[in-house]
Amino acid sequence: MSSTINPLANPKGVKKLCILCQRPAKLQCANCRVTLYCDPDHQQADWISVHEKVCPLLVSIHAPAPFHTLHADREQHHTEILKKQEELIEIAHLEAQRWVSSKRFHHAIPAALLFLRWAVQLYGPRSVKLVPAYLLLAHAYIGLDSMSQAQEYLSKAEWAVMNTPGCSPIVLHQLHRTLGRLHAATGKYPSALFHFSSDVYYASEVFGLESTETCEGYFLMADVFLKQNKPDITHSLYTEVAGFWHAHLCRLMERISRSGTEPEDCFGEAQCVEVDQMLRCILDFEEQHKKPCSDLSAILFHSLAMLWLLSNNYSKALEYGKKAEMLIEGSNEHNSMREAIQNLLHFAEKHNIDLP
Numbered sequence: 220m221s222s223t224i225n226p227l228a229n230p231k232g233v234k235k236l237c238i239l240c241q242r243p244a245k246l247q248c249a250n251c252r253v254t255l256y257c258d259p260d261h262q263q264a265d266w267i268s269v270h271e272k273v274c275p276l277l278v279s280i281h282a283p284a285p286f287h288t289l290h291a292d293r294e295q296h297h298t299e300i301l302k303k304q305e306e307l308i309e310i311a312h313l314e315a316q317r318w319v320s321s322k323r324f325h326h327a328i329p330a331a332l333l334f335l336r337w338a339v340q341l342y343g344p345r346s347v348k349l350v351p352a353y354l355l356l357a358h359a360y361i362g363l364d365s366m367s368q369a370q371e372y373l374s375k376a377e378w379a380v381m382n383t384p385g386c387s388p389i390v391l392h393q394l395h396r397t398l399g400r401l402h403a404a405t406g407k408y409p410s411a412l413f414h415f416s417s418d419v420y421y422a423s424e425v426f427g428l429e430s431t432e433t434c435e436g437y438f439l440m441a442d443v444f445l446k447q448n449k450p451d452i453t454h455s456l457y458t459e460v461a462g463f464w465h466a467h468l469c470r471l472m473e474r475i476s477r478s479g480t481e482p483e484d485c486f487g488e489a490q491c492v493e494v495d496q497m498l499r500c501i502l503d504f505e506e507q508h509k510k511p512c513s514d515l516s517a518i519l520f521h522s523l524a525m526l527w528l529l530s531n532n533y534s535k536a537l538e539y540g541k542k543a544e545m546l547i548e549g550s551n552e553h554n555s556m557r558e559a560i561q562n563l564l565h566f567a568e569k570h571n572i573d574l575p
């Protein structure tokens with residue numbers, strides 16, 4: 220932390236509140252001097268979540284405006300500040316999203332709160348642009364098992380959507396997905412399924428049926444069927460999801476081998492971990508609930524190998540690739556998959572050695 224903790228000069232003065240919990244503040248960030256905290260723990264939590272990335276921006280947003288005699292100069296200054304505020308919202312949004320994707324829900328909250336606070340300031344308290352912030356907060360609180368807080372943010376999101384005629388399908392997809400998560404987490408399975416199917420409907424409208432976003436809705440539905448003790452439906456949905464990801468990763472691999480470039484930027488770290496968890500969850504289910512089906516397992520191991528290869532982790536790619544190869548050994552089918560796996564192993568071995 221480059222920002223040191225400074226006690227406020229006048230803690231008994233006007234009400235100064237902690238940015239995270241609204242209790243009276245005793246500390247402020249020594250760098251931007253506009254962010255206040257009740258204690259070092261909250262300062263540390265905010266720093267890790269988002270403050271390190273936005274502190275310099277806050278300094279420039281809060282810098283006193285230079286004296287301009289011309290109206291045009293004042294206008295330009297105003298536009299620049301507005302641009303910086305939008306940038307701040309964007310950073311806070313991305314950081315909250317990243318923490319939620321990697322299931323580090325505690326870290327997501329300060330970033331999502333900052334996102335919400337600035338979105339309110341810029342777009343007003345009733346804007347539909349607040350919905351993504353409400354949904355990130357709700358998702359994080361579901362992850363932390365704080366259902367009443369999750370419910371509160373979801374109600375605000377629903378309210379904003381209800382008051383926005385012609386709301387975009389992307390917002391509806393996100394709203395239904397988060398509602399589905401809440402209902403699934405609280406054991407209301409029929410309504411969870413209703414929301415996930417609405418989620419899939421709107422996601423396919425925006426991204427198409429054959430998209431990673433839509434596919435995640437199916438994965439979430441499969442989990443609800445499993446909780447309802449319907450392993451056969453779970454199995455058929457998981458088979459769809461596994462098939463989708465296998466085809467998607469094969470296409471990405473093909474694109475790389477055609478262009479002859481190194482794999483890069485296919486997946487962010489958080490997304491790679493998320494997909495890895497999803498594929499391994501399907502593998503675990505198949506091992507526990509179904510007679511071992513080597514075809515599906517081979518597809519899953521091959522997908523995991525491609526996923527890690529595309530994320531430049533060659534040792535993991537080798538580990539999963541070898542498992543996939545073993546599963547289809549001796550079978551006369553799967554010739555094209557065998558060839559793809561052998562190419563992958565060859566590529567991963569070569570690059571694994573090249574690593575320093």
Ligand SMILES: [Zn+2]
Pocket residue numbers: 237238239240241242256257258261
């Ligand atoms: Zn606090």
Ligand SMILES: [Zn+2]
Pocket residue numbers: 222248249250251252253254270274275277
């Ligand atoms: Zn600061």
